[in-house]
Amino acid sequence: xxxxxxxxxxxxxxxxxxxxxxxxxxxxxxxxxxxxxxxxxxxxxxxxxxxxxxxxxxxxxxxxxxxxxxxxxxxxxxxxxxxxxxxxxxxxxxxxxxxxxxxxxxxxxxxxxxxxxxxxxxxxxxxxxxxxxxxxxxxxxxxxxxxxxxxxxxxxxxxxxxxxxxxxxxxxxxxxxxxxxxxxxxxxxxxxxxxxxxxxxxxxxxxxxxxxxxxxxxxxxxxxxxxxxxxxxxxxxxxxxxxxxxxxxxxxxxxxxxxxxxxxxxxxxxxxxxxxxxxxxxxxxxxxxxxxxxxxxxxxxxxxxxxxxxxxxxxxxxxxxxxxxxxxxxxxxxxxxxxxxxxxxxxxxxxxxxxxxxxxxxxxxxxxxxxxxxxxxxxxxxxxxxxxxxxxxxxxxxxxxxxxxxxxxxxxxxxxxxxx
Amino acid sequence: xxxxxxxxxxxxxxxxxxxxxxxxxxxxxxxxxxxxxxxxxxxxxxxxxxxxxxxxxxxxxxxxxxxxxxxxxxxxxxxxxxxxxxxxxxxxxxxxxxxxxxxxxxxxxxxxxxxxxxxxxxxxxxxxxxxxxxxxxxxxxxxxxxxxxxxxxxxxxxxxxxxxxxxxxxxxxxxxxxxxxxxxxxxxxxxxxxxxxxxxxxxxxxxxxxxxxxxxxxxxxxxxxxxxxxxxxxxxxxxxxxxxxxxxxxxxxxxxxxxxxxxxxxxxxxxxxxx
Numbered sequence: 001x002x003x004x005x006x007x008x009x010x011x012x013x014x015x016x017x018x019x020x021x022x023x024x025x026x027x028x029x030x031x032x033x034x035x036x037x038x039x040x041x042x043x044x045x046x047x048x049x050x051x052x053x054x055x056x057x058x059x060x061x062x063x064x065x066x067x068x069x070x071x072x073x074x075x076x077x078x079x080x081x082x083x084x085x086x087x088x089x090x091x092x093x094x095x096x097x098x099x100x101x102x103x104x105x106x107x108x109x110x111x112x113x114x115x116x117x118x119x120x121x122x123x124x125x126x127x128x129x130x131x132x133x134x135x136x137x138x139x140x141x142x143x144x145x146x147x148x149x150x151x152x153x154x155x156x157x158x159x160x161x162x163x164x165x166x167x168x169x170x171x172x173x174x175x176x177x178x179x180x181x182x183x184x185x186x187x188x189x190x191x192x193x194x195x196x197x198x199x200x201x202x203x204x205x206x207x208x209x210x211x212x213x214x215x216x217x218x219x220x221x222x223x224x225x226x227x228x229x230x231x232x233x234x235x236x237x238x239x240x241x242x243x244x245x246x247x248x249x250x251x252x253x254x255x256x257x258x259x260x261x262x263x264x265x266x267x268x269x270x271x272x273x274x275x276x277x278x279x280x281x282x283x284x285x286x287x288x289x290x291x292x293x294x295x296x297x298x299x300x301x302x303x304x305x306x307x308x309x310x311x312x313x314x315x316x317x318x319x320x321x322x323x324x325x326x327x328x329x330x331x332x333x334x335x336x337x338x339x340x341x342x343x344x345x346x347x348x349x350x351x352x353x354x355x356x357x358x359x360x361x362x363x364x365x366x367x368x369x370x371x372x373x374x375x376x377x378x379x380x381x382x383x384x385x386x387x388x389x390x391x392x393x394x395x396x397x398x399x400x401x402x403x404x405x406x407x408x409x410x411x412x413x414x415x416x417x418x419x420x
Numbered sequence: 421x422x423x424x425x426x427x428x429x430x431x432x433x434x435x436x437x438x439x440x441x442x443x444x445x446x447x448x449x450x451x452x453x454x455x456x457x458x459x460x461x462x463x464x465x466x467x468x469x470x471x472x473x474x475x476x477x478x479x480x481x482x483x484x485x486x487x488x489x490x491x492x493x494x495x496x497x498x499x500x501x502x503x504x505x506x507x508x509x510x511x512x513x514x515x516x517x518x519x520x521x522x523x524x525x526x527x528x529x530x531x532x533x534x535x536x537x538x539x540x541x542x543x544x545x546x547x548x549x550x551x552x553x554x555x556x557x558x559x560x561x562x563x564x565x566x567x568x569x570x571x572x573x574x575x576x577x578x579x580x581x582x583x584x585x586x587x588x589x590x591x592x593x594x595x596x597x598x599x600x601x602x603x604x605x606x607x608x609x610x611x612x613x614x615x616x617x618x619x620x621x622x623x624x625x626x627x628x629x630x631x632x633x634x635x636x637x638x639x640x641x642x643x644x645x646x647x648x649x650x651x652x653x654x655x656x657x658x659x660x661x662x663x664x665x666x667x668x669x670x671x672x673x674x675x676x677x678x679x680x681x682x683x684x685x686x687x688x689x690x691x692x693x694x695x
Contacts, residue, residue, distance in 0.1 A: 039637075044483060044650055071639045072483075074649035077630065080541075084634045087542045088549035091637065256659070260461045286461070 035067045036331055038316070039082070040096035044072030051344040059334035063327060082106070093322040094331055097138050099129025099312040100382035101389060110137045111318040116329035124336060124353040126312025128378055137317050139336040140353035141344065142275040144313030146202040146379055147369060149283055150293045151184075154268040158182035165295040169207075169235070172298040176244050179268045186244040188267035190258025191400060192251055194393015199254075199271040200236055201392075202309040202379035208232050208300040209380075218383050224414035228301055233399065233406045235300065240400040250397050254278070263287065269295075274351040275313045280365040281349025289363030296372075308369065308376035312353060388416045446670070452663040460659050472660075479651060479664035487640065488647035495557055495632075495643060496625045499564035503572045503621050504614050506565065511576025512606045516588050517598065526577060532570030537631055545634055560635045560643075564625050572617050579613035580606065616683045619676060623684075626673060644669050 042048045056068055071092065073081055079102060085091030086109040097103040103110075112135040121127070126140035152162035158178040166172035176186035189196050206214060209228045216222065223229060239245055246252065246261050259278040262270035263286040272278040283292045296306035316335045318328040334340065341352035345359065351366070355373060359366045381389060392413055398404040452460055453475050454468040479485065513519075514526045544563065545554065553559030583606075591601045607614075632643040642650070648665040651658075677684065 037638075046482075069639075071637070072650055073637070074629075074633065074646065074652060076649060076652065077633050080630070081633055081637060084542055084545040085637065088545045088554065090549045090554065256461075260464075264462050286458075 034065055035069060036094060036322075036328060037092040038068065038070045038094040038096075038331070039073050039078075039085075039092040040070065040316070041073055041075040041078050042096065042314070043070035045348075047347040048344070050347050051340050054340040054343045055331075055335045055337060058337045058340060059331050062330050062334070066327065068331060089321055091319060091321070093319055093328045094316050094335075095319060096314055097130070097317050098314055099126065099138075099140070099144065101384060101386035103130055103137055103315075103317065104132045105386055107132050107135070107137050109320050111320055111322070111325045111329070112137060113139065113318065113329055113332065116326070117333065120333060120336060123338070123356065125355050125373070126310070126315075126353045129312035129382055130315045130317070138312075138315030139332045140312035140315045141336055141341065142313035142350040143310050143353055143355075143373070144276070144379075145274040145308055145310030145351070145369065145376065146199050146271055147274065147294050147308060147372075148203055148269055148297060149262065149272045149280070149365070150269045150295055151262065151265060151267075151287055152291045152293050153287070154179060154182065154184045154265065155293075157184075158268075162293060165293065166298050167296070169298045169300045173242070173244070176242075176268075180243070184265070185246045185261070185267040186269060187239065187246065188258045188261035188270040189239075189245040189249040190252040190254030190261075191249045191393075191396060192253045192257075194390070194396055195254045196249065196258070196271075197236060197392055197396030198381035198389060201232055201381050203271040204232060204235065204297050204300060205309060205380040206307040206377060207297040207304045208235070210301065210304060214377065214380070217380055218378050220383070222414075222417055224410045224417065230406055230410055231300060233409055236396065237399050237402075237406060241402075245400075250400050259283075274310065274369055275348070276350065279349060279351075280363065280369065284363055284365070289365065292363070292365045294365045294368045308372035309379035310373065310376045311378050311382045313350070315353075384417065385420065387419075388413060391416045446674075449663045449666055449670075452660055453667050455660050457658055457660055464659075475660045475664040476668065479648075479661050479668060482661070483647045483650055483665075484639075485644065485647055485665070485668060488642050488644040491557075491636075491641060492626060492644040495560050495564070496622055498557070498561045499568075499625050500618050500622050502561065502565050503568055504618055506569060507572030507576045507617065508607060508610055508614060509602060510569075510573045511578075511580045511610070512602050514573070514577045515580035516583070516585055516601075516606070526573075529570050529573045532566075533574065537567060541630070541634055548635060555636055555638050555641055557641070560632060563631050563635050564628070567631065568621050568624055572621060575617045576610065576613060579610060583609055612683075615680075619680050619684050623673060623676065 043052055052070060059066075059068060082091070082095065086106060097106075114134075114136050117136060117139055120139060124140050126143045127136055130136060130138035130140060150162075150165055155162040155165070155175075158175070158181065160175055160178055166175050179186050191197065205217075208231055209217065209226075213223065213226060213228055240249070246258065246267050249258075252258055252261075256277055259270060259272065259282065261267045262272070263283060265287070270278070272283070274280070280292065280294075299306065316332045318325055318332060322328045336353065338354055338356070341354045342357050344350050345352045345357050349362075351359075351369060351373075355370070359370050381392075384392070395404060395409045395412060399406070399409060451468055452464065454470070454472050455464075455475075456472065459466070459468070510529065514522055514529075548554040548559050548563070553562065587605060587609075588601055591605055592598075596604065627645060628643070629645045629649055633646045633649075636642060636646070648662075648669045651662045651665045
């Protein structure tokens with residue numbers, strides 16, 4: 001009797017699976033069937049709703065008979081999943097990418113958008129992060145930068161002037177000593193995943209490298225043996241040795257634990273973001289806009305001029321296997337339309353790629369950030385390949401723990417960088 | 421203090437600490453699931469001041485966990501039934517039937533234990549796409565069966581090796597076919613091992629994220645664990661909602677463990693002793 005029941009169960013499940021197996025195939029490209037599938041990691045979040053609604057409405061005006069389905073994938077596995085989709089040649093029509101190495105490593109699977117986005121070129125900023133060999137592969141949605149935020153309340157407690165943060169590295173370290181005496185840490189640092197060094201490199205890059213070195217770095221001509229490049233890594237180590245960082249940086253996640261340290265007033269500075277989280281809107285909520293400051297990087301190398309490091313943050317791209325690239329490109333354009341980006345700025349607090357959006361109501365920190373966009377430069381770490389960034393993350397942990405020298409670090413990074 | 425009492429304390433204290441260390445992550449998750457985002461950011465270790473069930477309902481509703489729950493149940497049930505069927509057949513054949521190459525076949529099955537999914541992921545995704553099995557329930561069931569069959573075969577073979585071959589011989593002399601021996605003798609005798617290995621496989625399949633994510637990329641076919649991970653974006657910082665999702669996904673596993681812990685322990689030890 002029991003065996004009969006088991007065989008029946010097998011049969012029932014088998015039949016059920018056979019029926020379910022033919023369920024809709026929303027993971028696959030279906031643009032010719034009146035449907036576009038988009039993969040991202042944003043659409044599931046409540047703050048993205050109005051942004052997507054505006055983008056869909058804009059797209060509907062051009063293609064009223066086409067359905068758009070957004071599939072929010074878990075970010076932790078997003079690029080693994082994308083890799084499998086690219087290898088199998090089947091996946092979404094449109095997909096979200098981070099600017100820099102993540103998209104440049106996968107351009108073989110993408111459609112160049114140059115011919116489709118001509119009208120948007122002037123209105124949007126941040127294209128470089130989605131460009132390879134003069135071909136544009138995604139339209140920017142946000143700008144992502146790496147400003148140094150500071151807590152004015154801690155400055156006051158340490159008897160420092162919140163209106164004039166340090167402009168040189170020596171003055172800055174002296175301020176950090178005062179901050180330590182006041183009971184706070186100088187930097188909120190999370191380097192568990194090795195991401196901390198990336199923000200460090202980009203935040204301090206413009207005041208450590210000369211203008212020529214900086215430009216050469218961005219164009220790929222990186223001199224890893226330059227004293228100024230080495231200085232960036234020495235400063236990283238010095239900050240750790242002088243206990244300027246929050247405790248246990250190598251075991252603290254940047255997202256979102258190090259930002260929580262800053263938000264809760266345990267550290268005076270954080271190298272944060274302009275969009276997503278760990279940015280002005282999050283910090284405003286905890287510190288209030290009046291207490292949140294944004295400072296220029298302190299000058300490490302005499303003669304350098306601080307500039308805001310930023311690039312295109314995230315952007316949507318079109319997959320090569322899509323059946324109607326023009327239609328998919330239209331959707332990408334809708335996702336970067338002015339109305340949609342305005343909603344994204346308002347709800348998510350992102351500095352949108354459309355710099356004409358009025359941000360005057362967002363508080364002084366945003367006003368400072370936006371005013372610095374014009375003189376800003378691409379971030380140093382975004383120019384590196386994801387492989388070199390991974391290596392840098394691991395080496396930065398060893399630097400903090402004291403198990404490797406700066407010379408060895410730059411040697412290994414140079415080898416990885418040259419290997420491409 | 422008597423020597424016996426001292427001995428009891430020497431065992432009880434470390435064991436209690438071990439139990440606390442084991443259960444703490446669950447308690448921490450439950451505590452975080454009841455907090456507001458603000459409370460979590462300001463002090464994640466403090467006890468919650470109220471039971472906020474809205475985090476649970478947000479997690480449940482925001483990614484359609486009801487559907488994912490059914491998907492998981494369907495896929496896990498089918499996978500486990502197939503694993504038990506194939507594993508017990510293979511275990512019976514490899515342990516009781518004498519045929520040339522059986523040892524090599526067993527070693528071949530064991531080799532599968534040492535291949536992590538990440539190694540075969542890309543070619544497998546390609547094959548599944550070529551055969552139109554990607555993003556289908558049977559496709560994921562096949563992947564689970566392929567991935568966990570070596571473990572099942574290993575355990576069932578070890579278990580069946582403990583059954584005296586004379587029973588099989590006697591049944592054959594009485595005129596039973598090989599299939600009859602399997603169905604009438606080996607399956608009933610293997611019930612304890614089948615139960616244990618079934619529970620373990622169900623836990624493996626239920627807790628899997630990577631295979632389910634790669635093989636079922638569309639939103640409606642997701643399993644529960646993939647649904648939970650999708651509650652976290654790149655920088656998403658609503659940890660209380662995420663913790664609520666983790667809690668929802670953990671409850672079935674906890675229930676299985678609470679009610680069937682003896683069988684799980686037996687399953688791990690199956691075949692380690694004869695008799």
